Amino acid sequence: MAIDYNTRVQGRIGQNYGADGISVDMRQNRTGALVTADESPKYYEMVSRGQVFSLTLEAGTTAISAGNLINAAAAASTQFALWNPSGSGKNIALLKFGVMVISGTSPISGLMHSFSATAPTIASSAVDPVVCNNVGLSASCVAGYLTHASGSNLTGSTQLKTIRSAHIAFSAGTFAALGGYNALEILDGDIVLPPNTAWVPTWQAAGTSMLVGYSITWAELPA
Numbered sequence: 001m002a003i004d005y006n007t008r009v010q011g012r013i014g015q016n017y018g019a020d021g022i023s024v025d026m027r028q029n030r031t032g033a034l035v036t037a038d039e040s041p042k043y044y045e046m047v048s049r050g051q052v053f054s055l056t057l058e059a060g061t062t063a064i065s066a067g068n069l070i071n072a073a074a075a076a077s078t079q080f081a082l083w084n085p086s087g088s089g090k091n092i093a094l095l096k097f098g099v100m101v102i103s104g105t106s107p108i109s110g111l112m113h114s115f116s117a118t119a120p121t122i123a124s125s126a127v128d129p130v131v132c133n134n135v136g137l138s139a140s141c142v143a144g145y146l147t148h149a150s151g152s153n154l155t156g157s158t159q160l161k162t163i164r165s166a167h168i169a170f171s172a173g174t175f176a177a178l179g180g181y182n183a184l185e186i187l188d189g190d191i192v193l194p195p196n197t198a199w200v201p202t203w204q205a206a207g208t209s210m211l212v213g214y215s216i217t218w219a220e221l222p223a
């Protein structure tokens with residue numbers, strides 16, 4: 001097949017608008033340069049299509065559970081966890097992780113992100129369950145989740161293995177006079193849960209009478 005080297009690739013000056021399934025011209029600016037840009041807001045595409053969900057535990061009622069400590073044993077009592085069931089057909093990409101220290105004395109150092117090589121076998125259970133995705137529609141997430149103010153067994157999980165540190169660190173000390181402390185880590189999908197794995201935030205130690213809350217935001221994408 002002959003190649004026509006005189007063929008010109010042309011675009012369109014100005015914004016393009018279209019529906020799913022149609023073709024549009026590449027976009028150029030008024031000097032003819034190709035225009036590329038990140039979609040704004042950043043997560044709009046996934047959120048608007050119902051692929052992003054959030055889970056919270058506003059406040060624990062007991063100190064950090066054994067299942068939220070580094071190298072927690074299989075099926076340990078856990079206050080906050082997210083998992084991807086076997087056969088879900090989706091990958092779970094973590095986007096944002098938040099932790100709020102409410103009261104008590106924190107342990108030295110901070111948090112880790114930990115995996116279980118097997119997803120728990122229990123049904124999802126939460127103080128504040130996922131009732132909708134982040135576009136405000138009815139929930140249709142594949143994820144399993146547990147939030148429990150005092151802790152509940154993560155039945156079916158394996159011993160936790162640390163993947164990396166969270167970009168959140170605390171110095172040992174009391175939060176009583178500070179009115180709490182809130183921290184947010186932007187993950188942007190650098191931790192992904194394939195089917196039949198679980199994620200748990202884990203601390204170096206439980207601290208002293210330390211009460212915390214958590215939140216996690218994730219996207220569910222084809223595996």
